[in-house]
Amino acid sequence: MSDEGTNTQSNQPATDKAGIVGRRGFLELVVSIPVIGVFLYNFFRKKAADDMKKEAIMAELGVRESGPAYIPEAVSRPPGERIRLGIIGNGGEGEALVRHAGFAHPDWVEEQRQAAAEDPRNQALQVYLEQDDLNVELTAVCDVFDVRAERGIAASQVATRPGGRPANPPAKRFRHYHDMLTSGEVDGVIIATPDHWHSQMSIDAAAEGIHVYCEKCMTQTEEQTQAMYDAIKNSDIVFQLGHQNRQSEAHIKAREVIDANILGPITLVEGTTNRNTPWGAWVWDIHEEGNPQTIDWELFEGPALNKVPFSLERFFRWRCWFDYGTGLSGDLLSHEYDAVNQILQLGIPKSAVASGGIYYFKDGRDVPDVFQAVYEYPERELTFVYSATLANGQYRGLKFMGHDATMQVSGDLSVTADRNSSRYEEKIGSGVIDPSRPMFTYRPGFRGIDAITSATAEYFVSRGLLYTYRGGRRMSAYHLLIGEWLDVIRNGGETSCNIERGFEEAITCHMATRSYLENRKVEWDPVRRRIV
Amino acid sequence: MTQGAAAAEPGRWTRFQSIVLVTLRILIGWHFLYEGLAKLVNPYWTSADYLAGSQWWFSGLFINIATAPTLLTLVDYINVWGLILIGLCLILGLLTRTATVAGIVLLALYYIAAPPFAGLSYAMPAEGSYLVVNKVLIELVALVALLAFPTGRILGVDRVIFQMRRTGALAQA
CATH class of the missing domain: 3.30.360.10 (Dihydrodipicolinate Reductase; domain 2)
Structure with a gap:
């Protein structure tokens, strides 16, 4: 016995002998069509009203909700010549900068691997591995603390590199930054020391024609600011201050x-x-x-x-x-x-x-x-x-x-x-x-x-x-700012x-x-x- | 179909009972359809925030989905079109049983991703106050009720399909 077989009058389907759906059946087929009609009428009315409002606002404002019309490319051309970098001050910030240039400390790689395994929302390692090749080599490390200098050397030869690129030879440690500047082994330096050293190091680098990426705050005093400004202005080096924004x-x-x-x-x-x-x-x-x-x-x-x-x-x-x-x-x-x-x-x-x-x-x-x-x-x-x-x-x-x-x-x-x-x-x-x-x-x-x-x-x-x-695509703001600095060194222009x-x-x-x-x-x- | 419990047989229902059940089906269908279309026309919509805030036993799975861009795009796509198709089917009474089961599965996923249990709290604000029972669960159980009291053959395309099949079989006989 089927469900439909027991139907009482109210639900009895009306079919003729030829098996064609009858008038009642047809009515029941189409009865939900008006519901769809009412739905669509309301849906499009609401959408039209929302769109009109939005259009009216956008027309008034003259700016779109889409991405910026023009985003300066951090890297204008594929990085041709290899640039040799030195890091002065390989503390927390210095290590981060070096990493965003493509040299993560092996311990950091391991920590992030574990962090991502525990919580897949941790994507730091993935962002690092997907960052662009800046075609740089970390050739020199200077830090007054032995442990941090060693960490810099370890990072310079890390095997886990963005895009699976091969490891580099280890960086050389310099006790004094001045020896690094005059060694002939670096084209540019990242200065991530405490602020009181920034101006002297930048002035000395400019004197040697070494490009400078310097952490903020640029200096510690007004006098240092004046001296550093003059030194950089009177040199040919490319200078970038580390404001990732x-x-x-x-x-x-x-x-x-x-x-x-x-x-x-x-x-x-x-x-x-x-x-x-x-x-x-x-x-x-x-x-x-x-x-x-x-x-x-x-x-x-x-x-x-x-x-x-x-x-x-x-x-x-x-x-x-x-x-x-x-x-x-x-x-x-x-x-x-x-x-x-x-x-x-x-x-x-x-x-x-x-x-x-x-x-x-x-x-x-x-x-x-x-x-x-x-x-x-x-x-x-x-x-x-x-x-x-x-x-x-x-x-x-x-x-x-x-x-x-x-x-x-x-x-x-x-x-x-x-x-x-x-x-x-x-x-x-x-x-x-x-x-x-x-x-x-x-x-x-x-x-x-x-x-x-x-x-x-x-x-x-x-x-x-x-x-x-x-x-x-999610990118590191540090990476983009370093990339821009390197691009200007290679191809000219102005750093932001x-x-x-x-x-x-x-x-x-x-x-x-x-x-x-x-x-x-x-x-x-x-x-x-x-x-x- | 084999004989079911007498009360579950559409033929035994009063007109009022039938109308109430069909109305419930159409309203749930309406809700599904609009949820789907609203997401379809919103270019910024993504399930990522909802999934990322997931708690309870299955949170690992949902967070994994939220953090994998390709998988997330696929899940968003299935969700949007699932909602639209289930909504349409429920309103029309087309493949009602399948649509009802699919709706229950979808709602169950929403529920277990973020159940309002004591001790769990969510960053995304709820529009009401819920403890264990929320509107997702109620809608889910309403669909289960529609599964227990099927209405596709009272008023819907399913009835026509069924009739055509039956009369076809009769004609052959």
């Missing part, structure tokens, strides 16, 4: 938004740093093998302002002291400022006022852990505020505040109309633009997820300082963070540092080119 797709898109004048008059720019871990506050690990025998303390101190007895804390956590760096100003304000300078091309401010204090990390440091700086640009009719704490992790982002809209820039980008905008008043009134949600968002063309493994990594990712995208940008970065940071230390408002004298 220059290669961030979202930052390039942000500049497009500014050029299209979507925000209206911008009166306030707010850059922030919030971190809440000891590591984020530069309480870095003290290596167990660090001691006066393995560390050349005298060479480490070098041009430091004050000479003190050997100190493991000072060596491994140097950012906590003004003798070697400038604290938040040189480490993180420098990133925020360079991002703003990249997007708005602000240059050096007219004045700076800074304040702050050591409010949380009372561990003997002399740099503030809470720091605010206010810069005035009267000619641009705007203020740039930097605000930072190392004892709270609330994300505040980087915001450009205009009369008509606010742009928030991080790894991605969003523009939200202002409720009281003059330009968008009509469209807000008619409901086309909703000021409570972004009218424009740009997410780099990547269908997938970002591996964010730690609070600090998250901070760097949110700032576009770790990864960016090229054609939907050249000595002019570096001068602006260093002076702007030092204005805040001076203001904080001298407890007064400082100004920039553009004629004498001096902080006064």
Whole structure:
């Protein structure tokens, strides 16, 4: 007995003897067609309304939600000639830079392999293996700490290389960077020492005609900045300052938004740093093998302002002291400022006022852990505020505040109309633009997820300082910036963070540092080119 | 078909019971169809965020999918077209049984990827408050109910197909 065989009247199918579906059957066949009709009518009405709104907004803005119209190629031509690199200062940052140039330490490779096995969201190794061949050789390593020098040598001959390329012969260790510069064995150097050494090393490299990729902050003082600027300007070397944001797709898109004048008059720019871990506050690990025998303390101190007895804390956590760096100003304000300078091309401010204090990390440091700086640009009719704490992790982002809209820039980008905008008043009134949600968002063309493994990594990712995208492919921003430097060495052109940008970065940071230390408002004298 | 429980036989249902069951089927179909089409027309849509936030026993599998670009594209494609086809079939009453089972499988995958169990929390905000039972589970069980009380032959293309087959068999006899 079949189900249908027991049908009662209400469901009895009407069929004729020829087996053709009858009138009732036909009706029942088509009865759901109107449902599809109603569905499609509503679907297309909704889609048309959404599309029209979007079109209206995009037509008004004159900029698309797609990737930046023009992304400068980090490498303009296949790298022909091999460039020999030296690393000066193979600490945490130095090792990262060398890795992004194609030389990961074998231990790092193993760690990342395990990390990826435990959590496939960890893609650091994959990004490393897929990075382009820069055709470089790491021929020289200089570090005052034996362990780090050895790590550099190990990295130089690593077997696991991007694209499965063969291992290179081991790099040579130089005790003093000057011997490396004059050895004839390097064409370019990556300087990733503490800040107090940057200018002297760069000046010496320029004198030897050795190209320089230098970490930020470019210098530690105004005097060093002037001397370094002159030396680089009067040389033929290619200089790149290590601000990876220059290669961030979202930052390039942000500049497009500014050029299209979507925000209206911008009166306030707010850059922030919030971190809440000891590591984020530069309480870095003290290596167990660090001691006066393995560390050349005298060479480490070098041009430091004050000479003190050997100190493991000072060596491994140097950012906590003004003798070697400038604290938040040189480490993180420098990133925020360079991002703003990249997007708005602000240059050096007219004045700076800074304040702050050591409010949380009372561990003997002399740099503030809470720091605010206010810069005035009267000619641009705007203020740039930097605000930072190392004892709270609330994300505040980087915001450009205009009369008509606010742009928030991080790894991605969003523009939200202002409720009281003059330009968008009509469209807000008619409901086309909703000021409570972004009218424009740009997410780099990547269908997938970002591996964010730690609070600090998250901070760097949110700032576009770790990864960016090229054609939907995740790339290391470091790698692209180093690639650009090498490309200019080979083929000419200008690096995106050249000595002019570096001068602006260093002076702007030092204005805040001076203001904080001298407890007064400082100004920039553009004629004498001096902080006064 | 063999004899089922009397209550599950469409022939024994009142008109009201039939209408309620068919309405339920069409509404679930509508929901599936729109979920599919909305994803199809959104160039930014990807299941990656949902999969990456996966918790519980199968999270490893889902996270693996989210991090493998080729696999992810395939999964996104299957998901979108699966939703659209299941939705259409449920509305039309076409291959109802197959579509219902496919819908249950899809919803079960959504559920086990992110079950609202005590102790699990998700980065993606839910639009309501759920503990163990969420709307995915309810929709899933509603489909199971439709499997127990099949309606394709009450009102739908399946009925016509069935009739054509049966009358064809009769004619041959």
